[in-house]
Amino acid sequence: MAAERFPIEASHIMMFARSIGDDNQIYYDEAYAKGTEPGTIIAPPTFAQASAQFDPDYFLRPKVDGKGWFGSGKNPTGAKPSGGGGGGGGGGLHAEQHFVYHRHLKPGDVLTATTKPGKTWEKESKRAGKLMFSESVTEYRDQNGELVITATGVGVRTERPVGS
Amino acid sequence: MALKASDLNVGDTYSETLVEDLKRTQIVQYAGASGDYNPLHTDEVFTTKVAGYPSVFAHGMLTMGMTGRMLTDYVGDGRLTKYGVRFTNQVWPGDTLTGTTTVESVENGIARFQVETKNQDGTTVLSGYAEARVD
Numbered sequence: 001m002a003a004e005r006f007p008i009e010a011s012h013i014m015m016f017a018r019s020i021g022d023d024n025q026i027y028y029d030e031a032y033a034k035g036t037e038p039g040t041i042i043a044p045p046t047f048a049q050a051s052a053q054f055d056p057d058y059f060l061r062p063k064v065d066g067k068g069w070f071g072s073g074k075n076p077t078g079a080k081p082s083g084g085g086g087g088g089g090g091g092g093l094h095a096e097q098h099f100v101y102h103r104h105l106k107p108g109d110v111l112t113a114t115t116k117p118g119k120t121w122e123k124e125s126k127r128a129g130k131l132m133f134s135e136s137v138t139e140y141r142d143q144n145g146e147l148v149i150t151a152t153g154v155g156v157r158t159e160r161p162v163g164s
Numbered sequence: 165m166a167l168k169a170s171d172l173n174v175g176d177t178y179s180e181t182l183v184e185d186l187k188r189t190q191i192v193q194y195a196g197a198s199g200d201y202n203p204l205h206t207d208e209v210f211t212t213k214v215a216g217y218p219s220v221f222a223h224g225m226l227t228m229g230m231t232g233r234m235l236t237d238y239v240g241d242g243r244l245t246k247y248g249v250r251f252t253n254q255v256w257p258g259d260t261l262t263g264t265t266t267v268e269s270v271e272n273g274i275a276r277f278q279v280e281t282k283n284q285d286g287t288t289v290l291s292g293y294a295e296a297r298v299d
Binding site: 012015016018019020021022024026036037038042044045046049050051052053055058060061062070071072076077093094095096097098099100101104152160161162 | 166182183190193194196197198199200201202203206207209210213214215216217223224225226228229230232233235236237240241242243244245246247248249250251254
């Protein structure tokens with residue numbers, strides 16, 4: 001996830017907290033948050049992932065004109081047929097995610113996110129055939145250039161869909 | 165309320181039900197909030213007919229987010245210093261998830277925890293670790 005400008009906003013935090021079923025009022029209510037240890041609304045621990053909203057090239061978001069989107073419309077997929085393996089569907093699955101918090105995010109922060117590729121490796125799986133793993137490391141820095149969160153994601157592409 | 169090191173013992177556990185009968189709409193909600201619109205999570209037609217899965221399934225990050233709620237309920241607001249997981253099995257609509265964390269060590273004001281989330285069949289869907297500042 002790369003974003004030149006990832007503004008942390010209270011309403012986005014509220015919507016994110018709702019979506020993970022978290023009713024902790026520190027994510028919703030400024031007056032309540034003042035009385036907590038952080039003293040302000042903060043973002044839930046996995047919120048940095050929502051930087052996808054601010055990545056202009058994020059490929060798992062339909063373009064504004066809707067063209068080229070691989071989800072269903074009139075047909076089960078809008079994508080042209082390709083030889084890609086199963087389980088790909090949307091560019092593979094999420095295998096691991098790691099966060100290191102230097103501090104927690106709060107409304108008013110404006111972050112940058114820079115991503116660089118990490119390790120790659122392969123494994124054999126009974127359920128899904130050959131698994132191809134690749135790591136990416138994203139550094140989130142705040143408006144003062146301080147590193148606030150380091151996020152390491154591992155994606156996996158599988159030979160076959162992993163269903164059960 | 166944050167945790168006190170003096171109240172923690174290695175092996176202590178804390179557990180919460182994260183979701184009962186996970187609804188497709190909650191997965192849609194997560195897609196909208198996070199910005200991850202992969203149709204594998206929201207588009208039953210694409211997922212069954214093109215990708216070959218039995219149904220849509222939850223974002224791993226939704227499970228990590230719900231498990232994170234259990235952690236922050238336990239360790240307190242703004243206390244986590246590390247949180248990492250592996251997604252070991254898929255989470256499907258209709259699943260009921262329980263998240264559990266176990267104290268692994270407490271040293272120099274940092275507690276380290278194991279983290280595990282299981283579905284209604286006892287299958288582990290997420291396993292990982294967390295660290296938090298404790299008083």
